[in-house]
Amino acid sequence: MISARTFWGALPTEGRWLLSTVAIQTLGRGLTLPFTIIYLHEVRGFDLGLSGALMSLIAVVGLIVTGPGGTLIDRFGAKAVLLAGLVSMIAGCTLLAFATHPAVAAVALVLIGVNFGVSWPGFNALIAAVVSGDLRQQYFGVNFALVNLGIGVGGIIGGFYVDVDSPETFTVIFLIDAASALIPMALLLGPLRHVRTQAEPTEESVAAGGYREILRQPAVLWLTLLTFIAMFIGYGQMEAGFPAYARQVAEVSTRVIGLSFAVNTAVIVLLQFTVLAKISGKRRTRVMWVMAGVWATSWLILGAAGLLPDTLAAAIGVLAFMGVFAFGETLLQPTVPAIYNDLASDHNRGRYNAINSAAFQGGAIAGPIAAGLLLDHDLDAVYIAVMVIGCLGIGALALALERRIPESANGVRAPEPESDVAVE
Structure with missing residues (x-):
């Protein structure tokens, strides 16, 4: 059984440093994550379709910079690339806090997108440089739980603090989000200044090739498509589709939305070690x-909440959606992330993680746009149906991936060698 104590004891010093401040770093993100589209639509007065399109800029820019970012990580190391991204994040959040025109908001979201594009491959490459083997999969799970702890606590605070009739409350939370980037810096x-993520140039690094060679591998292609779909129906909806559906269709309050992120966090924090042990x-x-x-079950629950707008049942449905979604x-x-990094080598790890990030950003681009268009045209049932069908697609893609992925990258442990016992 994996416990927090045994996991922490197995980590190298650098790994402990990486984990120790994760929850604090993401607190600012939690303050703004559930409320950015509400801020753009209800506070700044942009229509819902435009707000969804603006939100997608984060992912569009992230997708554009991810490829070059992965190459730069392999060449110069993750730290330099991450520092540049964090500076961009601080500037973007600060600008967004005072944005009253769509053009200003667009510039701010572009700057935030630069950080999103390099932070995913950068931090994953940093993690993979510090931990390996089974500990790496455990690390990704625990890191995710801590990220959600920070986001969940921030969501609770934001839910009780922000007020659509008081724009200054939104200004404060975006400035806090900017300040939180100073911690990883x-x-x-x-x-962590001595940790190296880039390998010395060798014949192996030349043989590893670039993005074209990596993407020629069937396992990478199927995994990337699966990641895209998962992001489209999952995290691509957390900043746009879910809050908009909860507000416009289920008609719940911002406080309920904030509490739903707390439920999400509680489930992840309470279950993650148990799940890690089981898998x-x-x-x-x-x-x-x-x-x-x-x-798929979680989206059906949210759809049911929309059938009972502005009721206690709707609020319970929104909270239940986030709880079930969190278990997934x-x-x-x-x-x-463990599959990508087990397929990669030290010479192309940045590019593998950049491909993962590109799939994430691609899903996050399509997600808010699709949500904004469907919900803006009152196609609530179609929206839920698209999400459920996407879940079924993930299952089909996982089956296809299993036929093409090496056993070691699929988490299957090699059998223990039989010991030779001398018989006299």
């Missing part, structure tokens, strides 16, 4: 099958 410039040594593709079924997250997050 201090870590990268201090305790250890199991085929990661089979874990994805279960996750797909869990997420505990299955997804330890597996996908």
Whole structure:
């Protein structure tokens, strides 16, 4: 059984530093995550379709910079790239706090997107440089739980603090989000300054090739498509589709939306170690099958909440959606990053993680746009149906991936060698 104590004891010093401040770093993100589209639509007065399109800029820019970012990580190391991204994040959040025109908001979201494009491959490459083996999958799961702890606490605070009739409350939370980026900057410039993520150029690094060679591998292609769909119906909806549906269709309050993120966090924090113990040594593709079924159930619950608007049942449905969705997250997050990094080598790890990030950003681009268009045209049932069908697609893609992925990257442990015992 995996416990927090044994996991922490197995970590190297650099790994402990990386984990120690994760929840604090993401607190600012939690303050703004559930409320950005509400801020754009209800506070600044942009229509819902435009607000969804503006939100997608984060992912559009992230997708554009992810490819070059992965190459720069492999060449110069993750720390330098991450520092540049964090500076952009601080500037973007500060500008968004005072944005009263769509053009200003667009510039701010572009700057935030630059950080999103490099932070995913950068931090994953940093993690992979510090931990390996089974500990790596555990690390990705625990890191995800801590990220959600910070986001969940921030969501609770934001839900009780922000007021659509008081624009200054939104200004404050975006400024706090900007300030939270100073914490990882201090870590990268201090305790983690000696960690190297780039390997010395060798014949192996030349043979590893670039993006074209990596994407020619069938396992990478199927995994990337699966990641895209998962992001489209999952995290691509968390900043746009879910809050908009909860407000416009289920007609719940911002406080309920904030509390739903708290429920999400509680489920992840309480279940992540148990889930890690259950999936250890199991085929990661089979874990994805279960996750797909869990997420399909969660979207059906949210759809039911929309049938009873502005009621206690609707509020309970919104909270239940996030709880069930969170259980699916505990299955997804330890597996996908671990597969990418187990397929990669030290010479192309930045590019593998950039491909993962590109799939994430691609889903996040399509997600808010689709949500904004469908909900703006009152196609509530169609919106839920698209999400459920996407979940079924994940299950089919996981089955295809299992036929093409090496056993070691699929989380299957190699059999213990039989010991030779001399017989006299």
